[in-house]
Amino acid sequence: MSTRERERDLRWLRRAIELSRHCPPSTTAFSVGAVVVGADGEVLAEGYSREVDAVNHAEEAALGKLPAGDSRLRTATVYSTLEPCGQRASRPHPCAELVIAAGVPRVVVAWREPALFVETCRGTALLEAAGVEVVELPELAAEARAVNAHLVD
Numbered sequence: 001m002s003t004r005e006r007e008r009d010l011r012w013l014r015r016a017i018e019l020s021r022h023c024p025p026s027t028t029a030f031s032v033g034a035v036v037v038g039a040d041g042e043v044l045a046e047g048y049s050r051e052v053d054a055v056n057h058a059e060e061a062a063l064g065k066l067p068a069g070d071s072r073l074r075t076a077t078v079y080s081t082l083e084p085c086g087q088r089a090s091r092p093h094p095c096a097e098l099v100i101a102a103g104v105p106r107v108v109v110a111w112r113e114p115a116l117f118v119e120t121c122r123g124t125a126l127l128e129a130a131g132v133e134v135v136e137l138p139e140l141a142a143e144a145r146a147v148n149a150h151l152v153d
């Protein structure tokens, strides 16, 4: 990855962390922020955990603001503070499947899901199996995690 690309990724992931601070508090779910950015650098949608309802996930909230089949998604990147979930009890489709169904080719995350609510998060594996590139920027992991300090620290 070029330095310029990395700088851009860090900037959007920081925006996602900022969004995660807007999540209504929860003792049973992570606070996550997500930004969907088009190939030309335009923000297509933003979301955060529990934005729409009590079990809403950030990626779901953001992708839900875009029409199904929006062609801009085919070249977009989803920035999420936490790796997209690979299974969930509250909805038929985990976020990894939503990303795949939306046709998004690239996901950038700050933090891998710790074994707290699910034993092993399969989100990254699902995405990669579907050909989605998953990039992790560990330099922002502490910041993304700090928003969830009440759950993991």
Ligand SMILES: [Zn+2]
Pocket (backbone or CB within 6 Å): 057, 058, 059, 060, 084, 085, 088, 094, 095, 096
């Ligand atoms: Zn999710």
